[in-house]
Amino acid sequence: MxxxxxxxxxxxxxxxxxxxxxxxxxxxxxxxxxxxxxxxxxxxxxxxxxxxxxxxxxxxxxxxxxxxxxxxxxxxxxxxxxxxxxxxxxxxxxCEIEWLTPQSEYRPTAYLQGWMGFWFDDDKRLAAAKSFQQARIHYLQHVWQKDRDLKSEGFDFEDKSIQSALDLFFTRTQAATSSQELLLTEAQLTKVLYKYAAHLTQNAGFKRQHEATRTVAIGKANDFLNHGNYLAYGLAACTLWVLGIPHGFAVMHGKTRRGALVFDVADLIKDALVLPWAFVCAKEDATEQAFRQQILQAFIDHKALDYLFEQVKKVALQALTEQQIDAIENDQVGDAL
Structure with a gap:
């Protein structure tokens, strides 16, 4: 051949x-x-x-x-x-996967140029972070209202505790003046989601631990959360690599962390998909392989990679006109800029 x-x-x-x-x-x-x-x-x-x-x-x-x-x-x-x-x-x-990326290839520069166009401005960078936070909740709503399996497990986006937490989340996000405030607001919402998922799956006393054990259900949920998050990081890294945006130009996580933008992008899908399935699979005492297959199938069913591309491109090209964006999508980057 x-x-x-x-x-x-x-x-x-x-x-x-x-x-x-x-x-x-x-x-x-x-x-x-x-x-x-x-x-x-x-x-x-x-x-x-x-x-x-x-x-x-x-x-x-x-x-x-x-x-x-x-x-x-x-x-x-x-x-x-x-x-x-x-x-x-x-x-x-x-700490990280050592990605081996091909060197003899050409990727678009427009997305990196667009990203750099706002990244050095504190206010614009904060606005991009807020945009990611809004997109995160939009995806959570989309998945939880559409996924029949999650609905059968009791996950309801319209639940009073979820809506109350989201009202506070939106208020604090809108009023935030720094990325640290956004991170604190994000952590508070995620804590509510953990509590909600633990209650639905009879995982009383759950406490988030990044170094989880596999001997009990509480530890298994933590282990699945870690495992699923790494898979989400893989999709985020792929998205950024294809668009030519270096991982160090984060908008919310620490700017001194080389791969922080991967965390920002992965957060768009983690709460919607990884979090609920980690608890459900822990309740069912699933194997790591079964959990991994479930998460990867959820990524496909809800077009997670598509969504990451859509949101990152939206933020990167926010300052361009529709004509310029159309030209970029048609590989006419030079004419567009």
Missing amino acids: DDLSPSDLKVILHSKRANMYYLEHCRVMQKDGRVLYLTEVNKENLYFNIPIANTTVLMLGNGTSITQAAMRMLAQAGVLVGFCGGGGTPLYMA
Whole structure:
């Protein structure tokens, strides 16, 4: 089979790609013009194809290796490759995935230019952070009102406790004069959501712990929250990489943290999807694999990656005219600017 060119492999937009893979105890390689992973079952070698043109992120966990030829094809297809611990967490070096991004490629500069156009202005950066907070709640409302499975578990966006917390959230967000105030307001809302989800799933006494144990349901909910959050970080990192916006230009989390913008973007979907399913799966005593499959399916069902692209592009291009934005979307960046 002839090698595919990079243009052949990038026919599917990243925002429309369906797959994010986590692999462990296998070898990733290139064979006959395809990227495969090799694993051993009952002393028999088994090969499985990875559809790289329809994949956003490849996470390599315990006991994995990858060949240079496979990395070349993944780079051509624009797939982000990262190294992590077992089950997708913790992240490599206990702090972050070391993303290997392709160097011989061209990404749009308009989104970075638009981001830089407001980022150095404190007031405009704060306004962008508030816009993200509004989008976060809009997505929460959209998911919780639409998802039948979450409704059957009792998650109701119109619940009085949720609406009361949101009224306070919107009031404080509107009045906030710094990113620290926004972070405090966000934390207060998330605390209410934790309490609400814990009550629905009979998880009395739940306390958020980032170093969770797996021996009891309380610990399992924490573990699932950590696991699901890392998957959301993967989608956020993919979004920012495709749009060419460095992870250090955060609008709400600490500007001294190199990857803080990843946290800002991931927050758009975490409360709506990761939080409720972490508690539901903990109640059902699900395995890590079952939880991961549930979260990834929820990302697909509710077009989480689409939403991240939509909101980041909206903030990045807020100062441009409709004609300029249309030109950018049609790869006419030079004429637009």
